[in-house]
Amino acid sequence: xxxxxxxxxxxxxxxxxxxxxxxxxxxxxxxxxxxxxxxxxxxxxxxxxxxxxxxxxxxxxxxxxxxxxxxxxxxxxxxxxxxxxxxxxxxxxxxxxxxxxxxxxxxxxxxxxxxxxxxxxxxxxxxxxxxxxxxxxxxxxxxxxxxxxxxxxxxxxxxxxxxxxxxxxxxxxxxxxxxxxxxxxxxxxxxxxxxxxxxxxxxxxxxxxxxxxxxxxxxxxxxxxxxxxxxxxxxxxxxxxxxxxxxxxxxxxxxxxx
Amino acid sequence: xxxxxxxxxxxxxxxxxxxxxxxxxxxxxxxxxxxxxxxxxxxxxxxxxxxxxxxxxxxxxxxxxxxxxxxxxxxxxxxxxxxxxxxxxxxxxxxxxxxxxxxxxxxxxxxxxxxxxxxxxxxxxxxxxxxxxxxxxxxxxxxxxxxxxxxxxxxxxxxxxxxxxxxxxxxxxxxxxxxxxxxxxxxxxxxxxxxxxxxxxxxxxxxxxxxxxxxxxxxxxxxxxxxxxxxxxxxxxxxxxxxxxxxxxxxxxxxxxxxxxxxxxxxxxxxxxxxxxxxxxxxxxxxxxxxxxxxxxxxxxxxxxxxxxxxxxxxxxxxxxxxxxxxxxxxxxxxxxxxxxxxxxxxxxxxxxxxxxxx
Numbered sequence: 001x002x003x004x005x006x007x008x009x010x011x012x013x014x015x016x017x018x019x020x021x022x023x024x025x026x027x028x029x030x031x032x033x034x035x036x037x038x039x040x041x042x043x044x045x046x047x048x049x050x051x052x053x054x055x056x057x058x059x060x061x062x063x064x065x066x067x068x069x070x071x072x073x074x075x076x077x078x079x080x081x082x083x084x085x086x087x088x089x090x091x092x093x094x095x096x097x098x099x100x101x102x103x104x105x106x107x108x109x110x111x112x113x114x115x116x117x118x119x120x121x122x123x124x125x126x127x128x129x130x131x132x133x134x135x136x137x138x139x140x141x142x143x144x145x146x147x148x149x150x151x152x153x154x155x156x157x158x159x160x161x162x163x164x165x166x167x168x169x170x171x172x173x174x175x176x177x178x179x180x181x182x183x184x185x186x187x188x189x190x191x192x193x194x195x196x197x198x199x200x201x202x203x204x205x206x207x208x209x210x211x212x213x214x215x216x217x218x219x220x221x222x223x224x225x226x227x228x229x230x231x232x233x234x235x236x237x238x239x240x241x242x243x244x245x246x247x248x249x250x251x252x253x254x255x256x257x258x
Numbered sequence: 259x260x261x262x263x264x265x266x267x268x269x270x271x272x273x274x275x276x277x278x279x280x281x282x283x284x285x286x287x288x289x290x291x292x293x294x295x296x297x298x299x300x301x302x303x304x305x306x307x308x309x310x311x312x313x314x315x316x317x318x319x320x321x322x323x324x325x326x327x328x329x330x331x332x333x334x335x336x337x338x339x340x341x342x343x344x345x346x347x348x349x350x351x352x353x354x355x356x357x358x359x360x361x362x363x364x365x366x367x368x369x370x371x372x373x374x375x376x377x378x379x380x381x382x383x384x385x386x387x388x389x390x391x392x393x394x395x396x397x398x399x400x401x402x403x404x405x406x407x408x409x410x411x412x413x414x415x416x417x418x419x420x421x422x423x424x425x426x427x428x429x430x431x432x433x434x435x436x437x438x439x440x441x442x443x444x445x446x447x448x449x450x451x452x453x454x455x456x457x458x459x460x461x462x463x464x465x466x467x468x469x470x471x472x473x474x475x476x477x478x479x480x481x482x483x484x485x486x487x488x489x490x491x492x493x494x495x496x497x498x499x500x501x502x503x504x505x506x507x508x509x510x511x512x513x514x515x516x517x518x519x520x521x522x523x524x525x526x527x528x529x530x531x532x533x534x535x536x537x538x539x540x541x542x543x544x545x546x547x548x549x550x551x552x553x554x555x556x557x558x559x560x561x562x563x564x565x566x567x568x569x570x571x572x573x574x575x576x577x578x579x580x581x582x583x584x585x586x587x588x589x590x591x592x593x594x595x596x597x598x599x600x601x602x603x604x605x606x607x608x609x610x611x612x613x614x615x616x617x
Contacts, residue, residue, distance in 0.1 A: 022316020049612040102497040
C-alpha cells in the first residue's frame with residue numbers, strides 16, 4: 001500500500017517540503033524544487049509580486065506543487081491573520097504556514113500569538129500549519145483548534161545546526177495525533193533522515209538547500225534522506241542494545257529438527 | 259531609558275581607550291574587529307562575514323530607490339548640499355509630479371522606496387507628506403521615510419498612512435562634533451535625533467535604519483557607537499527589523515573638506531565587523547559608492563542596495579536640470595535598476611524587488 005501523508009484533504013507522496021527563500025535566482029530554485037520531488041512549497045507572501053511576471057516567485061513554482069504561503073514578517077496574531085487573508089484574496093490558496101516572530105535576533109516563534117492566529121484562521125477555512133517552538137501543551141492546543149499539522153523547529157532558522165530539539169519533538173511525535181513536521185535548522189540530509197526515522201511525518205528545509213554550492217543536488221539529497229528515514233521508520237527500527245547480538249544465533253542448531 | 263545612557267558610558271573615551279572599558283564579550287570582540295591591528299587580517303574577517311551573511315540572508319539583495327520630494331531645509335549641516343545657506347534652486351514636488359515620479363519608478367519593477375525631504379516642517383509638512391503617501395501607496399509595497407525627526411505620535415500617524423520603515427542617521431555620535439556640524443535649525447537638538455529611531459520603534463515601525471556619515475569623526479569610534487545603538491534597539495525592540503547604513507561623505511556644494519577620510523579598506527573592515535557583531539541586521543549601501551566597489555562589497559554583508567538613484571528633487575523624471583539645481587550629494591553609481599540587477603546576477607545574487615507589503 002502506498003505510504004501517503006494526509007493533510008488538509010490532500011494525499012501527499014513526498015514528505016520533503018521545501019522553502020523558497022535565499023536562492024540566488026528563481027530558475028535555480030525551480031530546478032531544486034523539481035529535483036527534490038517536493039509537493040508542498042512554502043513561499044513568503046512578502047516576496048510575492050503579482051504585478052511582475054519576471055519577479056513573481058509563484059511563476060517559478062511547478063504547477064504540480066501546492067503553495068503554502070507563510071506569514072514571514074508577522075509580529076503578532078493580527079498581522080499573521082492579515083497576511084493570510086491577503087494571500088487568499090490574491091489567489092495564492094488557503095494553505096498557510098503561520099510564522100509569528102517577535103525576535104529578529106534568533107527568529108524564534110511566538111507560540112501564544114501563533115495559537116491565536118491558528119484558532120481564527122482555521123475558523124475561516126484555512127489549512128493551517130503553525131511553525132512553533134516544540135512544546136507539547138501548545139501543540140495540543142493548536143491541534144485542538146484545528147491545525148492540520150504542527151511544525152516544531154529543529155534549531156533556529158538558517159542556523160543549519162540540525163536537530164537540537166529532538167527530545168521535545170520525540171514527545172510530540174509520541175503524543176500528538178496530527179502530523180509533526182520538523183521545520184527550520186536542519187543542515188544535513190542525515191538530519192532529515194533522523195527526523196523521519198523517529199516518526200516525524202515530514203520535514204521542511206530551505207537554507208541548507210538554497211545556500212549550498214549545488215542547490216539542485218542538495219535538494220535531492222535531502223529528499224532521499226527523507227525517503228530513507230521514512231522507510232526505516234516503517235520497517236520498525238530494532239531497539240538498541242548494550243551487548244552484541246549475532247545475526248546467526250550460536251545455539252540455533254538446538255532448535256533444528258533432525 | 260535612552261541610548262544616550264549607553265553613549266554616556268563611552269562619551270569621554272577615544273577608540274584606543276575602549277579596549278580597557280567595561281564591555282561585554284561581544285562588544286570587546288567588536289572593538290577588536292574594528293581595531294587598526296585587524297587591518298592585517300581583513301581577508302579572514304571578510305570570510306567570516308560572508309558566511310554569516312549567507313546563512314542569514316542567502317544569495318539575495320533587496321533593491322530600493324530614493325525619491326526626493328523637496329529640498330527646502332532650515333538646517334545648516336556643513337556637509338550637505340541642501341544646507342539652508344546654499345543659494346540653490348529650491349523645489350517641492352507637486353502631487354502630479356509625485357505621481358509621475360511614482361509611475362516612472364514603478365516601471366522599473368521596484369516596490370520599495372525611500373521618501374526624502376529636506377528638514378522643513380513648514381514647507382514639507384506632515385500633511386503634505388501624508389497626501390504624498392496616498393499617491394505612493396498605490397504604486398509601492400513598502401515605503402520608508404528619511405525626513406526630519408518626529409515625535410512618537412507623528413510616526414504612528416505616518417504608519418497609519420502606509421509607512422513601514424524609518425531611516426534616520428545620527429550622522430555623528432560625538433556630541434561635540436554633532437553640535438559643530440549642526441549649529442542652526444531643529445536638527446541641532448542632538449538628543450531628539452538620537453532617540454528618533456526608538457520613537458519610531460515604539461510607534462510600530464516595521465523596520466528602522468540608522469547610520470553615521472563616515473568622515474565626520476574617527477570612524478572606528480563612530481562605528482562602535484553605531485553598532486551599540488543597533489544592539490540597543492535589537493535588545494529593546496526584538497521584533498524590529500534593524501538596518502544600518504554606511505554613507506561616506508561625498509562632494510556637494512560648498513567647500514566642506516572631509517575631516518577624517520575613510521578608505522575603501524576601512525569600509526571593508528567596518529562592514530565585516532558590523533556583520534560579525536550583529537549577524538541579523540540589514541546593511542545598506544548607497545550609490546555614494548562607485549559601481550565597481552559596490553559590486554565587490556556584495557558578498558561581504560550588504561543586504562540592501564539602492565538602484566536607479568537620483569538625489570535631485572524630481573530627479574527620476576526630470577530630463578534636464580537648470581544650472582542652479584543641486585543634488586543633496588553627488589552619486590557615484592548612476593546605473594539604472596536593470597544594470598544593477600545584471601551586476602547582481604553576474605555575482606550569483608538574486609535581486610529582490612519586493613520584500614514587504616502593506617498589511
